[in-house]
Amino acid sequence: MAGWLNTPDNFHNFRNPQGCYVIEFIDVHKSFDVDGRAVPALNGIDLKIEAGEIFGIIGHSGAGKSTLVRLINLLEKPTSGRVLVNGTEISASNADQLREQRRGIGMIFQHFNLLSSKTVFDNVAFPLRLAGTYTAAQIKERVAQLLARVGLADHAGKYPAQLSGGQKQRVGIARALATNPKVLLCDEATSALDPQTTQSVLQLLAEINREFNLTIVVITHEMDVIRRIGDRVAVLDAGKIVEVGNVADVFLHPQHITTQRFVQEAENVDEAEEHDAFAHVPGRIVRLTFQGEQTYEPVLGQVARTSGIDFSILSGRIDRIKDTPYGQLILSITGGEPDTALQSFADAGLTVEVLRG
Numbered sequence: 001m002a003g004w005l006n007t008p009d010n011f012h013n014f015r016n017p018q019g020c021y022v023i024e025f026i027d028v029h030k031s032f033d034v035d036g037r038a039v040p041a042l043n044g045i046d047l048k049i050e051a052g053e054i055f056g057i058i059g060h061s062g063a064g065k066s067t068l069v070r071l072i073n074l075l076e077k078p079t080s081g082r083v084l085v086n087g088t089e090i091s092a093s094n095a096d097q098l099r100e101q102r103r104g105i106g107m108i109f110q111h112f113n114l115l116s117s118k119t120v121f122d123n124v125a126f127p128l129r130l131a132g133t134y135t136a137a138q139i140k141e142r143v144a145q146l147l148a149r150v151g152l153a154d155h156a157g158k159y160p161a162q163l164s165g166g167q168k169q170r171v172g173i174a175r176a177l178a179t180n181p182k183v184l185l186c187d188e189a190t191s192a193l194d195p196q197t198t199q200s201v202l203q204l205l206a207e208i209n210r211e212f213n214l215t216i217v218v219i220t221h222e223m224d225v226i227r228r229i230g231d232r233v234a235v236l237d238a239g240k241i242v243e244v245g246n247v248a249d250v251f252l253h254p255q256h257i258t259t260q261r262f263v264q265e266a267e268n269v270d271e272a273e274e275h276d277a278f279a280h281v282p283g284r285i286v287r288l289t290f291q292g293e294q295t296y297e298p299v300l301g302q303v304a305r306t307s308g309i310d311f312s313i314l315s316g317r318i319d320r321i322k323d324t325p326y327g328q329l330i331l332s333i334t335g336g337e338p339d340t341a342l343q344s345f346a347d348a349g350l351t352v353e354v355l356r357g
């Protein structure tokens with residue numbers, strides 16, 4: 001059944017003809033009327049989400065994430081400003097156009113939102129039946145194909161109550177993909193799952209992103225989710241985007257205080273505690289950040305030898321941001337020529353931050 005799944009070729013037809021942005025917010029404000037008073041939820045959002053990327057939106061409760069996502073899936077209209085999805089401004093769409101546009105946007109939820117009285121098969125078939133344009137044989141084939149893709153081929157006859165959380169979310173993903181959307185919105189999709197199940201669901205999302213060139217928008221309050229699969233991230237705080245960039249840049253060098261706190265939470269670091277712990281350590285204290293292949297290179301030893309410094313490692317971690325390894329070390333440096341050492345680290349491509357001079 002060729003043509004059922006997104007392919008890079010047919011995907012291009014859905015790109016914004018003016019560029020490659022699937023979703024675009026232009027100075028968007030949204031407020032809600034509460035007892036005759038306008039309560040602002042979003043204040044001047046400018047955002048461009050590119051075709052085929054995994055874009056994370058992180059924020060605390062009340063920051064405006066759900067409102068932002070409801071503007072993307074066309075459930076809300078902006079109070080002012082423009083939201084474009086696949087190049088079309090939603091507030092200018094009529095009812096038929098809206099229905100057609102909504103079919104191009106899939107969504108998965110924190111609590112899965114499956115129909116408990118229907119089998120796995122019927123849950124996934126639901127949007128296809130709703131569309132009213134597929135034969136029973138086409139629906140059967142499509143659902144089988146989707147269930148196989150999410151690893152649930154043997155569970156078609158089960159009911160949601162008979163599934164684990166991870167399996168329920170896989171059904172949610174299969175259902176969201178049924179009508180072949182170009183955009184998948186994930187609203188806290190792994191927040192109800194244990195760490196191991198979270199990992200496998202995130203892996204599945206990363207795979208379908210690559211296979212179908214699907215644009216995925218991930219709404220979360222956990223930086224770790226974005227670190228694992230995100231390409232770019234926007235940090236939302238009190239209805240405003242306070243930081244946006246590539247995940248590696250934002251994660252390793254967070255600028256805004258809200259971003260810094262999210263990163264510290266993800267790394268389980270208490271900066272005040274760390275600062276106290278280093279108070280009695282002699283020498284300069286520096287943080288070195290390695291990215292990519294340099295993570296595994298013997299830079300520390302080489303620089304120590306050439307500059308004559310001694311160093312102790314006060315804390316350190318090696319991990320991955322999506323597919324790229326990175327390392328962060330906090331060192332105390334004594335003796336030798338510390339300025340030469342810091343320059344040599346920078347020359348080797350490491351990011352050097354002096355925490356105490």
Ligand SMILES: Nc1ncnc2c1ncn2[C@@H]1O[C@H](COP(=O)(O)OP(=O)(O)OP(=O)(O)O)[C@@H](O)[C@H]1O
Nearest residue numbers: 032034039041059060061062063064065066067068
């Ligand atoms: N329908 C509504 N009517 C009135 N106020 C609303 C409505 N929806 C959202 N708000 C307000 O808008 C602000 C942003 O809410 P929103 O639900 O978008 O935040 P959020 O980041 O998704 O939070 P959470 O993670 O808790 O869902 C909040 O102050 C909220 O009270």
